[in-house]
Amino acid sequence: MQRRSGTPLPGADSALPDPRRRQLLQALALALGAPAAARLTAGSASLAAALSWADSPAGAEAPAEVFSETQLEILRVICAHVIPATDTPGAAELGVHRFVDHQLAHVEDAEARDQACHVLDALDGQARERRDTGFAQLAYDDQRALLEDLEAERNGFGPGEKWPFKKLKDLVVFGYCTTETGATKLLAFDPVPGGFRGSIPLESVGRAWFS
Amino acid sequence: MAKGEPVIVDETREEFDVLVVGSGVSGGWAAKEFCEKGFRTLVIERGRLVRHRQDYPMEGVPPWKQEFGGKVPLDVAARDHAVQSQCYAFRASTRGYFGNDRELPYATAEGTTFSWIRANQLGGKSLLWARQSYRLSDHDFEANARDGEGIDWPIRYADLAPWYDHVERFAGISGSREGLPQLPDGEFQPPFEMNRPEQAVKQAVESAFPDRKVIIGRTANLTKPTELQVQLGRVVCQARSECENGCSFGANFSTQSATLPAAARTGNLHIAPNSVVHSLIHDPASNRVRGVRVIDNETLATREYFGRVVFLCASTLGSTQVLLNSASKRFPNGLGNGSGVLGRYLMDHNYNSVSRGDIPGFEDEYYKGRRPTGVYVPNFQYEPSRYRAHYKRGYALGGSAQRGGWQWGGYRDGFGAEFKAGLGRPGPWNWVFYAQGEMLPKRENRVDLHPTLTDKWGIPQLNIDIRWGENELLMMEDAAEASEAMMRAAGIENLRSDVTQKPPGLAIHEVGTARMGRDPKTSVFNGNNQAHEVPNLFCTDGSVFCSTATQNPSLTFMALTARAADFAAREMANRRL
């Protein structure tokens, strides 16, 4: 791998508002030399577009396509339990429940949709049985206890609930990790690595790569 | 016209020096070689123009800018891409380069399946390929003669070696020199690095099995561009893994990044896009092809193009379809098909064995970048004395070690901050080996034209009849066992194998159906890729293959094309053509 050192693109800092865009251009300039990088981004419609990325919320305020309002609310609560807000925003705040609904409507099959509805209903049913209230209205710890029972296939939950739940959880994880926040803050996102290195200390990245 | 740009042709009466049908890996090479030799060349391409850099709309688009995180909606896949969506590289960002199956129908014989992957546009499948590039060896060219399957190849390694040098230098292949008899070394740019677990597996496998090697995959990605490559606008690979979305860096080999710019700068390159070749125009008096009949991809209008020499580079099945559809009084069974073997001996590689396992340790190790290649175990059953007793020939293995990540995180147990933090940490290392098995050449595996079904251009549909034989099935079982034995020797745990029966086609290494040979009674083309029966007709894509070997075939298409162009140019200079 050759890495030529180069100067950052002329005017990069003033002309480019988004710091990541600047970062990317600098990475390109470092790898290729500034003139080559400039030529490349000028000639390529998509690279230019990619450089102008901005935050785009995963969940627009579109109406649910698969879930009822109750089911969507349960899923929102699940999102908050699976990936809560910490030093980075959580899945519920980023609208991942709506992304999952949209994904189920278009990218998954009818069986996956039925199973997803089934497991949300099962959680609600258990909540009513135990506390006489809907899952979303339970106290936080009671919600968590139910979810843990579900994953452990106990207290009214079996494999018929566990595996549909895992699928749903998988969609939540996918939805979160493919948001800009998930991909760039929880994970390490490196659009132009500049070459491949087969061995680096994990601690030098400190996180998992997005890919 | 400005030098550096191809001339786009619609209607013309000009007689070109050379017509090249198709603009994929093979056609791009034919265009470059002929243009550089000073011939006015017309590339006839059925699909749309795809311009380097301008027409890569999904390059570098992050997942949060794609509606479904990069996935393709099921209804779209089912409606337009029932076959193409079976390809591992099919996703939202590559969909635009795959064919629309509704527009590209074909038939299959009852009880058989063939998944025909197509990329019908300027650049063909060179925009999608995984760039794995390996030379065939004399063990491959001699296999048929030695074990009695199919017919002998009319060429040997020595015939192709200088042309492998030639195409590797230009295309830019990264790899390591290994000195193996079954996998000749080439003109390599520096190899990509193995990660630590891969190095450990290499050491363990090679000491436990002295006949086996674990090497880094040889790939058409630039690691140390030559001056010529830089001049053509190609730069060093950035390990982005954007190859199949379109690479504006030109770091991977494609028609767009490499052969077309080289051809265009001569001023000799003409391109007729949206020109579906219906058939070849054969003049019985002179016994020459005079040109091609074309149907417009969009308007369905007809037109003709003329040339002194025709190079068919429309992909294995594409070229054979054109030949079959060019039947005449003189050639009632398809142009140049006096032998009756046109359409026969269709083959593909068999990728139906995958083995996985977990690699303990290496917790503090990581890598940087998305390497455009994996590791590779060259075929170790490359001659009859090394065959297993219960089947013939062998397989190569592709593989790699990677750290799992969030992709399977949803299946982990747990909730809350701790679960979330876990997603942000790389998981354990895992290993995968997948087999790339030879398929034997069999007469009954064939294509012909369907008697009644046609496509929207009025061209008879191909009717494909191919199935895996006993040899292929036994080989995959054995490959899974052998993979596990190697993984076990390397301390890999929790081994699991899948031996599947996915239909032929999905390796996308379809070859055969217009094979080359010494004898016009048993082959369609000679050892120079020239039709035995029609001297100014050539075919240099996979249809001329006599056996599959285990190696990915495209590097050999390039070498055969460059060699045949050199031969044809000399024949033209000597006025024999």
Ligand SMILES: Cc1cc2nc3c(=O)[nH]c(=O)nc-3n(C[C@H](O)[C@H](O)[C@H](O)COP(=O)(O)OP(=O)(O)OC[C@H]3O[C@@H](n4cnc5c(N)ncnc54)[C@H](O)[C@@H]3O)c2cc1C
């Ligand atoms: C996902 C994927 C991964 C692959 N990985 C590898 C790999 O790692 N290594 C390897 O060696 N190979 C690989 N391949 C296979 C490789 O892409 C093909 O072998 C190679 O592209 C074939 O070159 P070709 O020029 O013969 O055909 P193509 O590249 O398919 O080009 C044929 C061209 O002819 C045009 N055409 C067809 N019919 C007509 C007609 N009637 N009139 C006018 N034009 C026509 C088509 O539109 C197309 O542009 C891969 C393929 C795919 C899809």
